[in-house]
Amino acid sequence: xxxxxxxxxxxxxxxxxxxxxxxxxxxxxxxxxxxxxxxxxxxxxxxxxxxxxxxxxxxxxxxxxxxxxxxxxxxxxxxxxxxxxxxxxxxxxxxxxxxxxxxxxxx
Numbered sequence: 604x605x606x607x608x609x610x611x612x613x614x615x616x617x618x619x620x621x622x623x624x625x626x627x628x629x630x631x632x633x634x635x636x637x638x639x640x641x642x643x644x645x646x647x648x649x650x651x652x653x654x655x656x657x658x659x660x661x662x663x664x665x666x667x668x669x670x671x672x673x674x675x676x677x678x679x680x681x682x683x684x685x686x687x688x689x690x691x692x693x694x695x696x697x698x699x700x701x702x703x704x705x706x707x708x709x710x
């Protein structure tokens with residue numbers, strides 16, 4: 604019978620590392636959830652303090668508090684029409700031509 608430490612097989616090592624990663628991810632997710640809960644409590648406390656000071660009576664403060672606790676919305680962009688692209692292209696060509704004329708001796 605062989606003496607000494609038992610060698611890890613590659614399957615055993617992979618299982619242990621995956622297990623550690625799972626534990627780490629679980630801990631991070633728990634921390635994120637706790638931080639979000641603390642943020643909600645802090646926002647509520649700030650709103651109470653603002654109302655005590657009379658600052659909340661001003662327009663926009665309550666909306667700012669509500670917006671800070673809400674998820675940010677992704678920015679939407681409208682597609683540019685072919686006519687708009689052409690107009691911008693012509694304007695830029697004109698600007699470059701004028702800039703080239705001004706700096707004639709530098710080219």
